[in-house]
Amino acid sequence: MPDADGASGEAGDVARAQGRSAASRVFLALIAAVVVLALLTAGLLLLESQRAARAEAERVTQAVAQTLAHSPDVVAGVAADEPTALLQPLAEDVMADARIDFVTIMDTSGIRITHRDVDEIGKHYIGTMPASATALTEEFAGTLGPSIRTIVPIEDDGELVGWVSAGVTIGSITASALPRILVAVAVAAALVVAGYIGAVLARRATRRVTGDLPAGAVRDTLASAESMRTLGDALRAQTHEHGNRMHTAVALIELGRSDEAVELLTESASQSQVLVDQVAARTQGDPTVGALLLGKAAQARERGIAWSADIHPDAPRSLLPPIDAVAVVGNLIDNALDAAATGPEPRWVRLSMTPAAHQALVLVVSDSGDGVPPDLRERIFERGFSTKQADVAGRGVGLALARAVIEDIGGTLDLDEGSPTTFRAVLPSGRPE
Template sequence: MARSRSIASRVFLMLLSAALVIGVLVAGFLVVETQRAVQAEAERATAVAAAAIASSGEVVSALRSDDHESATAALEPYALRVIDEAGLDFVTIMTVEGVRITHPDQGQIGGRYLGTIPPSPVALTETFTGTLGPSVRTIVPVTASDGALVGWVSAGVTTESISETLLRRLPLSLAITSVLVGIGALGAWTARRVTRRIAGDLPPGTVRDAVSSYESIRTLGEALRAQTHEHGNRMHTAVALLELGRTQEAIDILTETSRESQSLVDQVTARRHGDPTVGALLLGKASQAKERGIDWRVRIEPDTPRSALTPVDSVSVLGNLIDNAMDAAAGSPDSRVEVALHPSDSGGVVLEVSDSGPGIPRELSERIFEHGFSTKPADAQGRGVGLALVRSIVEEAGGTVEVSSSPTTFRVTLPSTRRRRS
């Protein structure tokens, strides 16, 4: 079986892919923005050139005469000079009716202007296909000093010239994109080194198991510490009562301790396929709940089958859910935590942990499972890890995690057959 990629390699590939995607998006944006800028520059250039020509006294005088040949002789060299100096592809000076007086192709002089002539003497910019092909052009009215319309001037740049300008600017866009991708690749490589320094070449499943094991040891340790602390207090009290000669009261304390523990032991041992590790966890959490003044309730149905989780993962899932429930219930009126295990309709295992806390806002019902997100204070131990780990473990085993309100209840559904990890 092929060896799974290490978590460091996965982090590298994920960040590198993100850098490439961002690079492609940035390149696309820069190309579109450059194209828009070149188009806008062409429109401005044609508008400025056409307006300058239309205001020329030489053009006005030539167009007021009825001699088109003389007007052409006077204005054609002028128009060609403007085309060369302004970087345009054509300048067409025409009569009021649209008859060409000038044109870069002298064979077109005397023909009709191909383009839109406004019905009133106003400037108009458009993209139109004329004798030189598709072009961006601006047509401007030529008026005499008395305001009378004497002709039109059109200046234009072909789309081919615009495309050439765009191609000349593309290398800059590609250079910017390459720099961004390079920075992203460097960041991915750095993240890989840092991750490898922390996790070595371990695959994600192994890292997750390590976190699960740590969480299991932590929650078991806390539970056993609470249980030891409670029993120690009761034993010290019983010893003190015996020294005072109050034997019956000492017996009552010890009997109550035994009775409370035995009730939970009976539920755990009554389960035919029970997990002793989970039983130990529940016993310890019972002491922890009492220590925090929380009403602790456990309900385990005897026919609950074994889940698909390992003992370590079972403790990690159950322990984190109970810890969250206790944190939520602590300080609330009638603080209460209830744990229930029973068979699912499909033959699996259902684990429910409810609490009397203030509840989870609906908008946060999914975010609470994100790694790093927590409603606890920023300095809380394990902040943002517990529920993310719970979901990871449960989903890897083929189960589901749901949360509901009134009261707040986390419901874990697991298959009954243990699934091997590959």
């Protein structure tokens, strides 16, 4: 016999063959989500830092240019015989104090009187010259490279006497945004670290429940539990119903009313035989589902709900294994029985199995319940959501599990429009593409 270590190794090999464990998938999904969130956050912070730096540069250049344009010293200096000698020192002081990259003062034709590079003095201004005496802020590539600059007219008693331009290069703007960039990177790193810790804790919590089982195996385990539950409920109801009928028949016989006892037992057998004949007539039927339907019919009668089943003899057998088939059919019927039990009279549940195109099985379950509100039509398929009492075990799992199982084999499960409430499942019987 293999030892415990060998069995454990074989189980691990099986798990690896089936794919990553559910805990690992949860971990990877959370890590991916955190990384995406961190990147988006960092990107937004970087964009905001660039926008804020550019906005600050525009405000500074506008303020400096406006101040110089209205300065009496600048107005007088432009009209002086040696304007450069008077205004170049002033421009250099302003550049140093305001921490901007250039201050260029020009005459009315755009010839530079001052410039950061003295070799450029006397040359024509590189940038947009407004057609009228108005201020203009723009991004333009000049002798110092791309920059944010503001040009403002210099006026003396309403007459244009020159221009002043103040600017900050894009390189300076980027450098000023560096502290904000570091903050963005730090925030993103903190998000990743916090997300990693959360993902590790989530993986541990998931592993306590699922071990190293793959996600598909966890789903199969849940389907098996649902199958056992619904089969158990059906068999209990059937046993309870037959027990009541047998006790009643025995009491009638003891009272000497044997004819009534025989009639009671015959009626009971006849009701079950109709469904047995329908199930047996299917050429490709699933006996497990047939047994489930017999139990659910008894469960419906026990709850005072009229039950009818229409099973076409040519209805094919779906790709679902017996455990999944019982989970799907049982959950749809249980959902219908619960809805009908709390709905208006007469209370009924109807089931049909018919063949469809492309070798598909169409399973339809209808009930007389109050229906599903329009805003909840899709939410009822969400795991954990239920319109029933929150203290009932298993609520919010059945329909979500049924749809997941059906979609795994390429089928569909939907809620029909209108009344009565009708769930329609299309189950392929051939291999999906």
